[in-house]
Amino acid sequence: MEKIEHKMVDVNDINMHIAELGHGPTILLIHGFPELWYSWRHQILYLAAHGYHAVAPDLRGYGDTIGAPLDDATKFTTFQVVGDMVALIDQVAGPNEKVLVVGHDWGAVIAWYLCLYRPDRVKALVNMSVPYTPRNPRFKPIDGIRAIYGNDHYISRFQEPGKIEAEFAELGTERALKKFLAYRNPTPPVLPKKLGLGDSPNKPIILPSWLSEGDITYYTSKYEKTGFSGGLNYYRAMNLNWELSAPWTGAQVKVPTKFIVGDIDLTYNTMGIQDYIHKGGFKKDVPLLEDVIIMQDVGHFLHEEKPDEINQHIHQFFKQFCDEV
Structure with missing residues (x-):
């Protein structure tokens, strides 16, 4: 870990923290919620050792990246965040250069939009956990989630600024992070208001073998400084993303792609997703989809749970897209 280099980069009117290591073709690693660059620590070390230049940013609103207004979710749409990624690619690989991209969770969503908006900047994509979701012109995403799952679904509960942050504060940053990062259940989290986060403060949270107390300490140190609003703003911008992306209705993602998901990941078990992945819909929307890997008995944070296999x-x-590795 000591070998990993850290620096700040000015991109798209924010000051972005990145972790990087290695020389060779650039791989951009895009994290999700509630993660940080640190979630890619295993991949950074492996990929650098195998001839790549691995770059993992803290996304806007996260970690040591500064400059985005945390109280304004309209500054967290895919337009801004993909703009961040394009500006970062210019910095770490060069203007007009293409990079390899890996995404997980919200990072996967961002990677899909990066490939949709700017396929000229991506050689190939490995995306994890969240498949491509084509825009449905009839339903806004938050409205659809509320209609299907109700107001206690975690994404529904994330919508009102300040509310869930107050519950996280009452629970404590460390315990909130443990609850999310140790979550290993095929059903989506339900957070009924009358029960707060449904937590018994005296009940210990058993961490999985791949997540140490030291890891939690690192995440906690960063989230105690920034709070959770930056990450939650990505959820709060979902309906605005739907409005802004209207010109891409029906568009395909035309980048060579490999998709990986765990069979007990809540995303894989979302209504309709398995049929979409396995019955032709996914391949229709992502015609250069070359492989789909379903990892058995693996949860949401698969790149940390099974780093060797993911690497x-x-x-x-x-390596098929690179001459020098």
């Missing part, structure tokens, strides 16, 4: 999947897929 090999990334390398084996990307």
